[in-house]
Amino acid sequence: MKRLATTDAQFEQAFAALLNDRSSVETSVAEPVRAILTDVRARGDAALCDYTNRFDNLNLKPETIRIDADDIAREAARVPQDLVEALAVAATRIESFHRAQAPRDLHYTDSDAVTLGMRWTPLDAVGLYVPGGKAAYPSSVLMNALPARVAGVSRIAMCVPCPGGVLNPLVLAAAQIAGVTEIYRVGGAQAVAALAYGTATIAPVDRIVGPGNAYVAEAKRQVFGHVGIDSIAGPSEVVIVADAHNDARFVALDLLAQAEHDELAQAVLITDDAVFANAVIGAVEHELRTLPRAAIASRSWEDHGVVILVRDWDEAVSVTNRLAPEHLEVMLDSPEVFAAGIRHAGAIFLGRYCPEAVGDYVGGPNHVLPTSRTARFASGLSVFDFLKRTTTIATGPDGLRRIGPAGVALAQAEGLDAHALSLSARLDALTGET
Amino acid sequence: MKRLATTDAQFEQAFAALLNDRSSVETSVAEPVRAILTDVRARGDAALCDYTNRFDNLNLKPETIRIDADDIAREAARVPQDLVEALAVAATRIESFHRAQAPRDLHYTDSDAVTLGMRWTPLDAVGLYVPGGKAAYPSSVLMNALPARVAGVSRIAMCVPCPGGVLNPLVLAAAQIAGVTEIYRVGGAQAVAALAYGTATIAPVDRIVGPGNAYVAEAKRQVFGHVGIDSIAGPSEVVIVADAHNDARFVALDLLAQAEHDELAQAVLITDDAVFANAVIGAVEHELRTLPRAAIASRSWEDHGVVILVRDWDEAVSVTNRLAPEHLEVMLDSPEVFAAGIRHAGAIFLGRYCPEAVGDYVGGPNHVLPTSRTARFASGLSVFDFLKRTTTIATGPDGLRRIGPAGVALAQAEGLDAHALSLSARLDALTGET
Structure with a gap:
């Protein structure tokens, strides 16, 4: 964990290094990914099965690429009722917020007797990538599928890797709630290739969304142009702006909620009180003793955690804008005043009772958000990702x-x-x- | 020029080949572009000057990378008054339409006592790429710069290659009208690298927009993620749906307006009348005898031109949706009825007196549009390209x-x-x- 203070003589240099570190996402998997894309494009299902066999330890045949309706129903039925209800609460709130996002068409005749218009239409077909294994989150299924459905996309094809053939009941239950029925047990760059170019089993889609590992991200980058993609997702990050009137344990848990995602995740605390900063750091260490995912969280906190001491909240606004964080928690008395100064952030969580975990699950806005400082130019997933505009001119x-x-x-x-x-x-x- | 008819036994096969041909944009310049990006990132201005010297035959030094205000004013002043006025007409109409696009923020408290919001904020800095040489179009400057200004972007950095050091007065006049003052005489992949990573002279931007050649497109693809980019532009295309009640010469000129852009441009006529189709083909051949850019236009028409004979307009709607054209002209009695069935098109031009050239210059909607069938998932340039969303949750x-x-x-x-x-x-x- 790094400690910085804006009063340090070296602050500017250290902070610039921090920014640069997070924004330089280098990938070394371009060549292997290119080979996989080319192979799936040429050999279709056969290549898809070969790679799945090799990477996911799953002996796939063309006829078992798709998870059939009986399997989905059987697995989804294993999910306890309270969780199904929790998924339904989340789905209702996500759907409602995304409906509120839906934009309106334009149509008017101007003073030159020219009639101008702009029409929003949904994409025909969308591919949803859902990460497999331990990162197969049902909340991600809702967050990716529901905006597409709200936008009016008629075909949603979901790919989820199933290492060893193990299906994830929660993911399939979430798909069921979101109305997704076309699901394939494939992942990695090979799944992206199948969605982009199509195979005998998987018809091609127009846009691919959803988070994934470095191979998936690079594959999306390479198929971009042939199909649309969402932002390239990097490690997750949170900036928490908190004064000394907060419960240090709440802040510590919020930092750890970020840190437990991934060793590369970044949790940043910005505060104006050195004593409070120390209390939070102590609370983090205390919680790490019992946290189930302490191995991951402590690596993230040690390697990427940052505590920044500022003179005042104006400085905190400026530092936050330069970080352009994916998530921003504002735990101050008048969080709206602080938030009004924020120009770059994926999602903002306002108040002492609004941890990021609210937004991860049940807030309503999307939890698929721009990482690695890309909130400078990118936005979270939304209905806009599944609509496109056609302009019209009539003279x-x-x-x-x-x-x-x-x-x-x-x-x-x-x-x-x-x-x-x-x-x-x-x-x-x-x-x-x- | 290919002739197809939906009544042909081989129509489906020939049409599928046509679609596949236009959507597979393969690039063979990935490696040289990667080398240029790496070099500019490492050596900054020195590399930028070296490549400009080599590719643009222009002996550039760091202090001459930027076109100074005196040069801009002097060159812009050489533009005849009637053209300045025409640019002003275009600018006013473009600005007005893009203002109408501006979206509204969301802010509401729902029945669970949760306050949700979505805020649109402009990007801080945008890079505009303007192609050089014969393709340095002042209209492109307006179409790229004005939406960014309407969105509220505070810094717009423009790069335009100036082969042999020759400045283009019209481009600089357009920049002046659009309020762009930060202009650099560099182009190609090296300009994209400078905008993305920054050099001592050119500060980095958050998003790069504007059309360019294969090197520019590949460079944008490679810097995507580090900065935002617009769609990868391919060769331009038009689909013209016309009945026999049109003047065949008007239709021919509209086809040629597309064909004269580029040997790879594609002009497609869809009609229900074989005699009219022949009349248009004859008129194209007639016009080619005198058209100044006949060499380019005839190559485009011969290699990529298509005439599709349909049984009825329903079939034409279906064929058009599968083509997902960048530009669509509907020269029918009730063009709105036809257009209502179109799900995928960049821009639609309605009526017999509304050629695409209206939209290229003075219509108001943007002329930077999705090519190569990407209208399936992409949209024309707009204020949305220069805004991003931040969601807020308060509980x-x-x-x-x-x-x-x-x-x-x-x-x-x-x-x-x-x-x-x-x-x-x-x-x-x-x-x-x-």
Whole structure:
């Protein structure tokens, strides 16, 4: 864990190094991923089965790539009723927030007699990648599938690796609640390839979303352009801004909730009180003694944890904007005032009773958020990821007479004579008429 | 030029080949681009100058990378007044349409006493790539810069290659009208690298937009993740749906307006009348005799032009959706009826007096549009490209009591105990209070 203070003479240098460290996501798996993509594109199901056999220790055949409806129903039925109800609470709240996001079309005629419009339409088919093994989270299924359904996507194809053939009942129950029925037991770069290019069993999709490991992220990067993708997900991170009036244990648990995700996860505390900072650090150490995932969490906290001591909250705003965190908790008396100054963050959690875990599960907004400082330019998953815009222009003779001549002048200036003629031929015809 | 008819026995096969041909954008420049990016990242301005010297035949030094204000003013002043006025007409209409796009924030408290919000904020810094040489179009400068300004981006850095050191007065005049003052005389993958990673002269940006050649497109693909990018632009394309009541010459000119862009551009006519199709084909050939860019346009028309004869307009809707064209002209009596069935298109031009050239210059909607069938999942440039969303969740004790327990159950089921504790510790404290 690093300790910084804005009063340190070396603060700027140390903070810049911190920023640079988090934003340089280097990948060394480009070549093996390229080989897998090429192979799946060429050999389809056969390649998909070969890689699944090799990487997931699962002897797959084309006819068992898809998890059939009976398997889904049987596994989902094993989930205890209280968990099904918790998933339903989450699903209802996620669906409701994403419905509120839905944008409106534009349609108006302006003073030049030109009618302009912008229409939002859903994608036809979306691929959802759900990480396998210990990171197969049912909450991720809801967070990825429900915005697509709210957007009106008619086909959602889900891929989830099943190492050793073991199905995850919670993931399948979440899929059931989210209305996803097309599910394949494949993962890794090979699953991304199948979704992007299609195989005999898996029809190609238009966009692939969902978090994954370095191979999945690189595969998404490589198929980008052929299909759409969401942001490349890196390790998760939280910035917690807290004054001394907080319970140090609450803050410590929130930091650890981030740290327990992944050894590379980053938990950052920003506070104006050195004594409180020490109390939180002590509480983290205390909780680590009993936390089940202490091995992961302590590695994350030791290697990537940061405590930044600031002079005042204005400084904290500035430091936070430079970090552009995926998650930001504001545990202050007037959290809205602080949040108003934040320009870059994936999601903000306001108040002393609103830990990030609320947003991970049941808040309603999406928990798939921009990592590695990409909140500077990227946003969390939303209905917008599953919609695209078509603009429309309608001009009749009146509109063309008014705006056409400027178009002719610009087309001629750009040396695009057919462009100019396509306008001027019509304008000439109209002049002939009048 | 290919002729297809939906009544052909081989139509499905030929049409599928056509689709596949346009969507498989293979790039062979990944390795040289990777080398350039690495070099610029390591050596900054020195590498930028070296590549500019080599590729643009321009002996650049760090102090001449930026085009100074005097140069911009002097070059812009050379543009004739009528063209300045035409640029102003275009700028006003583009700005007005993009203002209408601006989305609204969300903020509401729901029945669980949870306050949810979604805020749109502009990016801090955007890089605009403007192609050089013969493809340095002032209209592109307006189309890229104005949405960023409307979104509220405070810094716009423009890169335009200037082969042989020649400045393009129209491009600089357009930049002036769009309020862009930070302009660099560099292009290619090296310019993308400078914008993404920064050099001593060019501060890094958060997102890079604008069309470019294969090197620029590949460079954008490779820096994606470190910065945001817009869609990878491929060759331009138009689909024109026209009945026999159109002037064949108008349709021919519209096809050629697409074909004159680029040898790889694609112009497609869909009609229900074989005699009219022949008339258009004849008119294309006639116009090619005098068109200044006939060499480019005839290569495009010969190699990529397509005429598709359909039985009826329902078939035309279906064929158009599968093509997912960048531009769609609907030259029918009730174009809105036809357009209502279109699910995938970048921009639609409605009516017999609304050629695509209207939208290229003065319509208002953006002319930077998704190519190569990516309108299936992508959209034209807009204010949305320069904004990102931050979601907010605020819960007090009441809200946490209502939704917290479901979160605890899900966190425990996912094996994330610190997540569960961060909720349950607060819930326990609240129980103790009451």
